[in-house]
Amino acid sequence: MDLNTVSARRSPVRRLAQLVGGLTLYGASMGLMVRGALGLNPWDTLHEALSERTGLTFGLVTGLVGAVVLLCWVPLRQRPGIGTVANILVIAVAVDGTLALVDPPEAMAVRIALMLGGVVLNGLATATYIGIRLGAGPRDGLMTGLAARTGLSIRVVRTGIELAVLAVGWLLGGTVGVGTVVYALAIGPLTQAFLPWVTWRAPAPTTTAA
Template sequence: MATTAQFELHPVTVRRDPARRLTQLVVGLVLFGTSMAMMSRSLLGLNPWDVLHEGLMHRTGLTFGTVTVVTAVTVLLLWIPLRQRPGIGTIANVVLIAVSVDLVRWALPPQDHLAVQIPLLLGGIVLNGLATAMYVGARLGPGPRDGLFTGLTARTGLSVRLVRTALEVCVLAAGWLLGGTAGVGTVLFALSIGPLTQLFLPRVVWRPRS
């Protein structure tokens, strides 16, 4: 299994191999939004960050969207000591994910039969791992939350699997303590997204030609 010591995740100018990297970025973000919609429509649990958003919404009285923006800005501030740099992918993250998740949720109604819910949940989790690896691996700037885990990975030398899993578990715990709704899907996501991202990332990360 490749580790982060074998490849870089820092953003690289879009002028290098733009066709491949921009395509990978857009596809990855659309798939990420799709995976979020799949999980939410399974009704078996939100992902950890959305548990946190819901908990903060209950505590502050702000709308879900406003809480999401505030959280993103707060996380971006944490990039400073980690020496992370935003890129086109950071901006695209907010726009494309929001559009794709709304479109898929519009097309896909909530499910109430386990025979559909379970595959929808599991497919959403696996797709999320692939999508994360794709848009982070395009090296055009990660989203606010993913920049946090890539920065921690780079600064600590620990594996993507360990850092991502630890971060998701901490976020989940905070969201639950604040009153966010967690389910079996939330736990599965928190425990599996790190290993899944670690599995897919070496296969899709962009590397400059020698």
Template sequence: MRQATSTTEGHPVSTPSESAPAGGPGSGRLPRRLVQLYIGLAVYGASAAFMVEAGFGLEPWGVLHQGLAERTGLTIGVVSIIVGAAVLLLWIPLRQRPGLGTVSNVFVVGLAMDGTLALVPDVHSLAVRIPLLVAGVVLNGVATGLYISASFGPGPRDGLMTGLHRRTGRSVRLVRTVLEVAVVVTGFALGGTVGIGTVLYAVAIGPLAQFFLRVFAARPEPAVSAVVAPGQPEHAILPG
């Protein structure tokens, strides 16, 4: 099976190609992949909302979204949608091609985030906020494994990183670092929250994403032959 490089909103990984040949290991699994995609995106938005409620700091793009929400009066979910759409426009000069997962990412994550924030009451006790932070980070890893393994295309921010990597010739790690430092600094200046949650996310999301990518990778269809090709990523290019 051909492999395509995708990322976990900043962490590039190798995943099975969306355009697997007909009759191959990915054929006949479209309904499962669609369910996996949309559950993953919804859980991603919910996990981001948990981190917002915990109040210990957000992941890099979340800091920017929160800062813009503070300045504009829009909800953080709506800001996430607007930023995602704006980033997607930057794909045009980079000659990136969005997939169903790319467009869905823009809308579903933001809607799920606002929906979760509306349902979860404000918390102030550390006894609740700490577990909420941990749950947010872990669920983010689960969501990443779900939607990337569905192989419907990377998120808009991921595609921006990989597109810049191809156009500039710089390493993905360098491009990711520059972009994420820029969005964190900008978001913090606008009023976004940076803290221990931001650090925990940076340290934990790589290993978590890699683990859940293996858990949720599509298994090959049963075949008459005893030889079956593996259907999960062999490795991920993740920061150590």
């Protein structure tokens, strides 16, 4: 048995492990930014506001919002993958687990460290689960589906969605601050920098001699 055959057989296990690992890191990064309390990304601003108003845990709200967004895929004719479902479930558990383990700090230096660490970890996590190519997350699929249906660019659609979500979250009482700005400026470059290290590539096909 050659190395390519062994690699091909191991690929599903490796890809699933990377998917779960990436989504777990993503949830952890969200929890760190929440504990930093210096500003959240647009979707988490909404999640925090809904959590405070409903009394539901942050992770449960994240999962419920993801499920609602997934329903919006139907008229957009988007098809979910295993990564789409895992995105909803794993992140919800990971963020609540992180919030249970990490207490809110009082020192500003610790809060800044949590915020910056959360942003960097989020960039790595985003690259990790995107690079494995097992299905877009609900929010990413909404973005690509709207872009395809409207003819607008991904940049315009994403900006519009995130500004709308941020505005609603802020009006409902979610945290907006310097962390929100840092995230907006850094997440793209960070994800791009990490992608080459975590993108899955199919094993090269073997050739047999005639």
